[in-house]
Amino acid sequence: MRRIDWPAHVVLLLGVALFILPLWLVLAGSTQDSAAISRGELSLIPRLSGLHVYADILSQGSPGAGPVWRMLLVSGAMALTIAIGKIVISILSAYAVTFFRFPFRMAAFWTIFITLMLPVEVRIVPTYSVMSDLGLINTFPGLTIPLIASATATLLFRQTFLVIPDELVEAARMDGAGPWRFFKDILIPVSSSNLAALFVILFVYGWNQYLWPLLVATTPQLDTIVIGIVKMIGTETQTEWNRVMATAVLALLPPVAVVILMQRWFVRGLTDGEK
Amino acid sequence: MATLVLDDLRKSFGKTSVLHGVDLALVSGEMLVIVGASGCGKSTLLRLVAGLEEPSGGRIVLDGVDVAARDPADRDIAMVFQNYALYPHMSVFDNMAYGLRIRNMAKAEIGKRVAEAAALLELSHLLERKPRQLSGGQRQRVAMGRAIVRNPKLFLFDEPLSNLDATLRVTMRAEIRRLQRRMAVTSLYVTHDQVEAMTLGDRLLVLHQGRPVQLATPMEVFNRPANIYVAGFIGAPAMNLLPATLVADGAAARLTIGQTLHFVDGRRPGAEGRRLVIGIRPEHLNLDDDGFVLPVDLVEPLGSETVVIGKLEGGQMMTIKLPAAGVSDTSLRVAIPPTHIHVFDAESGLRLEPQ
Numbered sequence: 270m271r272r273i274d275w276p277a278h279v280v281l282l283l284g285v286a287l288f289i290l291p292l293w294l295v296l297a298g299s300t301q302d303s304a305a306i307s308r309g310e311l312s313l314i315p316r317l318s319g320l321h322v323y324a325d326i327l328s329q330g331s332p333g334a335g336p337v338w339r340m341l342l343v344s345g346a347m348a349l350t351i352a353i354g355k356i357v358i359s360i361l362s363a364y365a366v367t368f369f370r371f372p373f374r375m376a377a378f379w380t381i382f383i384t385l386m387l388p389v390e391v392r393i394v395p396t397y398s399v400m401s402d403l404g405l406i407n408t409f410p411g412l413t414i415p416l417i418a419s420a421t422a423t424l425l426f427r428q429t430f431l432v433i434p435d436e437l438v439e440a441a442r443m444d445g446a447g448p449w450r451f452f453k454d455i456l457i458p459v460s461s462s463n464l465a466a467l468f469v470i471l472f473v474y475g476w477n478q479y480l481w482p483l484l485v486a487t488t489p490q491l492d493t494i495v496i497g498i499v500k501m502i503g504t505e506t507q508t509e510w511n512r513v514m515a516t517a518v519l520a521l522l523p524p525v526a527v528v529i530l531m532q533r534w535f536v537r538g539l540t541d542g543e544k
Numbered sequence: 545m546a547t548l549v550l551d552d553l554r555k556s557f558g559k560t561s562v563l564h565g566v567d568l569a570l571v572s573g574e575m576l577v578i579v580g581a582s583g584c585g586k587s588t589l590l591r592l593v594a595g596l597e598e599p600s601g602g603r604i605v606l607d608g609v610d611v612a613a614r615d616p617a618d619r620d621i622a623m624v625f626q627n628y629a630l631y632p633h634m635s636v637f638d639n640m641a642y643g644l645r646i647r648n649m650a651k652a653e654i655g656k657r658v659a660e661a662a663a664l665l666e667l668s669h670l671l672e673r674k675p676r677q678l679s680g681g682q683r684q685r686v687a688m689g690r691a692i693v694r695n696p697k698l699f700l701f702d703e704p705l706s707n708l709d710a711t712l713r714v715t716m717r718a719e720i721r722r723l724q725r726r727m728a729v730t731s732l733y734v735t736h737d738q739v740e741a742m743t744l745g746d747r748l749l750v751l752h753q754g755r756p757v758q759l760a761t762p763m764e765v766f767n768r769p770a771n772i773y774v775a776g777f778i779g780a781p782a783m784n785l786l787p788a789t790l791v792a793d794g795a796a797a798r799l800t801i802g803q804t805l806h807f808v809d810g811r812r813p814g815a816e817g818r819r820l821v822i823g824i825r826p827e828h829l830n831l832d833d834d835g836f837v838l839p840v841d842l843v844e845p846l847g848s849e850t851v852v853i854g855k856l857e858g859g860q861m862m863t864i865k866l867p868a869a870g871v872s873d874t875s876l877r878v879a880i881p882p883t884h885i886h887v888f889d890a891e892s893g894l895r896l897e898p899q
Contacts, residue, residue: 434627434629440630440690442595442615442617443643455633
């Protein structure tokens with residue numbers, strides 16, 4: 270007979286409760302009457318009749334903000350563009366810095382490395398000025414391009430590439446694979462698990478962006494869902510908390526979906542890898 | 545089938561010279577083993593031939609054509625790496641087929657070649673597997689298969705057996721030899737293992753500190769080592785090397801431990817008192833009641849034979865290989881048969897031949 274380790278289970282259950290409770294509050298709150306929430310009468314039991322709020326906000330939006338479907342679209346497009354853009358740029362630069370000998374290679378590497386010290390917040394004013402000069406304010410490229418260059422991803426890929434045995438590279442050279450073929454046929458498949466993991470991280474990073482979208486996109490057409498939620502919490506109007514909470518729930522779903530979807534990939538990658 | 549000629553091949557990394565000029569000529573179908581301690585430049589030599597390093601000087605002539613400036617892929621050379629270097633995400637079939645696909649070979653031909661190589665290496669039932677699902681010996685075979693399907697002019701082996709366990713190493717050693725004979729592909733084989741060197745090579749090249757020391761058949765290297773380094777390197781347990789001096793007319797050597805050994809094959813040149821090193825292999829030493837006394841330091845019974853390590857007065861160690869077990873573990877009486885001694889000059893380290 271297997272004995273159950275009670276203390277461990279209690280601690281784990283407590284942890285689960287701690288994580289679930291806020292989410293549950295939001296989920297339950299979203300279905301309740303806005304006025305009741307404002308009075309502080311937040312019930313933990315969802316009201317099924319209040320579920321129509323989701324349909325409402327998706328199609329019509331709320332006071333102070335547009336329909337949620339458009340915000341989801343903007344956020345999704347932005348997160349995808351940032352994640353894919355970051356991966357493409359950083360995998361190429363990491364490839365160059367790791368596998369090729371060229372003048373000022375280390376200088377290039379350190380230049381990339383140093384930008385780690387300059388996160389978006391620090392360079393936000395000059396970046397805004399550049400985007401403004403380029404006429405990219407209130408455009409989708411303006412929203413995404415400044416967030417794409419990524420030192421972190423470059424460094425992570427470089428580390429992945431560094432542990433690839435030299436002999437594998439040499440075997441490919443003997444087999445006649447040129448740099449591009451090696452990249453495509455060997456390097457990307459071999460580091461696919463890292464690719465998947467990084468995609469998840471970068472997608473969530475892009476999805477949660479707040480400061481930059483707030484500055485660069487003032488038109489409601491480019492409101493991301495994060496900005497949208499803030500706009501719903503108006504000061505002059507009565508805040509409809511159930512709508513805010515419903516939007517928050519919807520804002521959670523895509524990142525969760527990406528994690529669940531990609532999890533299959535990188536778990537497979539972890540068990541598949543031969544390193 | 546191809547010939548390979550290396551002409552004054554040199555390599556230095558920055559100011560450090562690793563290879564000081566190697567001349568070598570391989571006849572078609574020959575298996576030449578390059579052997580030496582780690583850091584002697586043997587792997588560098590192989591990588592130069594493969595094209596993975598650029599030579600600092602000299603020529604690499606394959607089948608009459610200088611390939612030194614060519615890309616590795618354009619040299620028609622295949623290499624088997626120490627850690628196999630299989631592509632982890634590809635099946636066995638794809639691993640072998642990859643090089644052929646890059647060369648735009650027709651699909652049917654690729655299938656045929658891989659099937660042939662797989663049959664030869666007994667890999668036919670494993671073609672769908674990934675490298676991680678294979679044992680060490682099977683991976684080794686796939687690495688060989690990848691070289692074979694290319695049908696190259698030259699095979700290069702870079703210590704291909706050193707990642708295998710001892711039993712498997714013996715099996716694969718024989719397999720490599722059989723395969724190489726059967727396919728008659730000119731081959732260069734690098735190893736630090738002298739047993740591999742002795743058993744695999746048609747000829748041996750002993751490298752020491754970036755210089756070729758001896759190039760000969762394995763038995764020649766064993767029987768007539770060109771210098772003290774080779775004498776100590778080839779043969780296990782290693783040859784005993786005893787300091788000595790030449791006696792008057794060059795007809796004998798006087799060991800510092802006392803004995804005088806008469807040369808049976810002729811006089812050695814030099815003045816009286818010339819410093820020599822006398823080499824005698826452990827298996828050539830005899831037990832002899834009239835011999836000198838050797839206090840025993842350690843007895844290593846190996847089953848079919850026994851290795852006794854003794855310590856002479858003055859700290860000189862001496863190893864004896866005896867055919868039987870049950871020898872004394874306190875002291876032995878040992879004689880050095882003059883017929884089996886090797887004579888070297890202590891200054892230059894070179895072998896001294898009779899006049």
